[in-house]
Amino acid sequence: MNQTxxxxxxxxxxxxxxxxxxxxxxxxxxxxxxxxxxAALSVHGMKPGEFTVLWVIHLNPGLRQGTIARALHIKPAxxxxxxxxxxxxxxxxxxxxxDDRRSVRLMLTSTGKAFVRKNRDDLxxxxxxxxxxxxxxxxxxxxxxxxxFTGIAEARP
Amino acid sequence: MNQTxxxxxxxxxxxxxxxxxxxxxxxxxxxxxxxxxxAALSVHGMKPGEFTVLWVIHLNPGLRQGTIARALHIKPAxxxxxxxxxxxxxxxxxxxxxDDRRSVRLMLTSTGKAFVRKNRDDLxxxxxxxxxxxxxxxxxxxxxxxxxFTGIAEARP
DNA sequence: GGGAAATAGTTTCCACGTAAACTAATTTTT
DNA sequence: AAAAATTAGTTTACGTGGAAACTATTTCCC
Numbered sequence: 001m002n003q004t005x006x007x008x009x010x011x012x013x014x015x016x017x018x019x020x021x022x023x024x025x026x027x028x029x030x031x032x033x034x035x036x037x038x039a040a041l042s043v044h045g046m047k048p049g050e051f052t053v054l055w056v057i058h059l060n061p062g063l064r065q066g067t068i069a070r071a072l073h074i075k076p077a078x079x080x081x082x083x084x085x086x087x088x089x090x091x092x093x094x095x096x097x098x099d100d101r102r103s104v105r106l107m108l109t110s111t112g113k114a115f116v117r118k119n120r121d122d123l124x125x126x127x128x129x130x131x132x133x134x135x136x137x138x139x140x141x142x143x144x145x146x147x148x149f150t151g152i153a154e155a156r157p
Numbered sequence: 158m159n160q161t162x163x164x165x166x167x168x169x170x171x172x173x174x175x176x177x178x179x180x181x182x183x184x185x186x187x188x189x190x191x192x193x194x195x196a197a198l199s200v201h202g203m204k205p206g207e208f209t210v211l212w213v214i215h216l217n218p219g220l221r222q223g224t225i226a227r228a229l230h231i232k233p234a235x236x237x238x239x240x241x242x243x244x245x246x247x248x249x250x251x252x253x254x255x256d257d258r259r260s261v262r263l264m265l266t267s268t269g270k271a272f273v274r275k276n277r278d279d280l281x282x283x284x285x286x287x288x289x290x291x292x293x294x295x296x297x298x299x300x301x302x303x304x305x306f307t308g309i310a311e312a313r314p
Numbered sequence: 315g316g317g318a319a320a321t322a323g324t325t326t327c328c329a330c331g332t333a334a335a336c337t338a339a340t341t342t343t344t
Numbered sequence: 345a346a347a348a349a350t351t352a353g354t355t356t357a358c359g360t361g362g363a364a365a366c367t368a369t370t371t372c373c374c
Contacts, residue, residue, distance in 0.1 A: 056171075
């Protein structure tokens with residue numbers, strides 16, 4: 001048990017300035033939240049990105065898939081596959097408008113609507129569970145700083 | 158140019174409760190920081206994870222690679238490849254101690270030491286660049302909340 | 315109006331990271 | 345002390361997401 005040198009002192013790691021690096025801290029935080037998401041919601045066989053897209057379509061029916069991709073920082077190539085998965089699963093329908101047949105507009109199917117309605121609470125509860133080490137005030141402050149940092153507007157009430 | 162319906166109003170997206178989701182906000186924030194990292198440091202052909210590992214070895218010479226992997230939430234399989242890349246590049250050396258020949262302890266080579274010394278400032282400057290939309294107070298508050306959220310201790314002065 | 319440029323999405327191919335199975339070394343059990 | 349269990353790291357096989365090239369459609373401009 002007693003180590004011979006400081007260099008061999010496992011489990012205690014000096015991070016130095018790294019502990020002030022947002023990139024590093026954000027990555028760790030995201031991994032943790034991701035794990036929580038899977039623990040809470042993967043029952044439905046859905047991944048975070050897919051759920052997010054479904055949610056955005058729910059709130060913004062008829063939007064172009066490219067617009068959604070840009071807003072969520074999903075690359076077009078990936079968006080194509082993600083949309084295909086959601087369409088194959090029967091949650092969304094791809095609509096090609098006649099006035100611009102290059103674009104694809106997305107709508108929830110009735111199955112998709114039912115899914116969102118049914119799992120809305122799981123989503124909300126998941127958000128609450130995320131708070132883990134923070135109290136309510138800290139949580140709100142944290143979310144506000146994240147929104148400011150990312151330049152994302154707060155939800156309109 | 159004038160859209161016909163609200164549903165077609167591209168570029169304005171309603172996120173609803175999603176704007177309060179840490180998972181969502183963390184992902185966006187991380188993507189942004191990641192992009193900044195590449196813009197600032199990819200000249201050296203090094204990725205964020207690699208740079209972080211190099212930095213941790215610099216501060217904790219002789220640590221086991223598994224210990225570092227756990228601390229940085231890097232999976233063992235990935236750590237093997239990452240360490241191989243850094244070793245191939247000549248930045249670190251893998252040392253198999255005689256008292257436990259299963260383990261691998263990592264040290265910086267002189268090349269690695271020189272690299273860290275030379276790029277330390279880029280790293281620090283990068284951290285400053287990260288602050289973009291936040292002032293100094295907000296930045297510190299943000300980092301503190303991230304540390305609390307992730308359970309990571311602040312750097313010892 | 316017809317070719318050039320721009321735009322939307324898709325396809326192909328590749329890199330990164332992971333889970334699962336595996337090898338090697340060490341410790342525990344009996 | 346041999347067998348079983350544990351631990352450290354590696355290898356293999358695969359899935360996800362991304363860059364670049366491609367197709368289809370629309371807009372620009374001469």
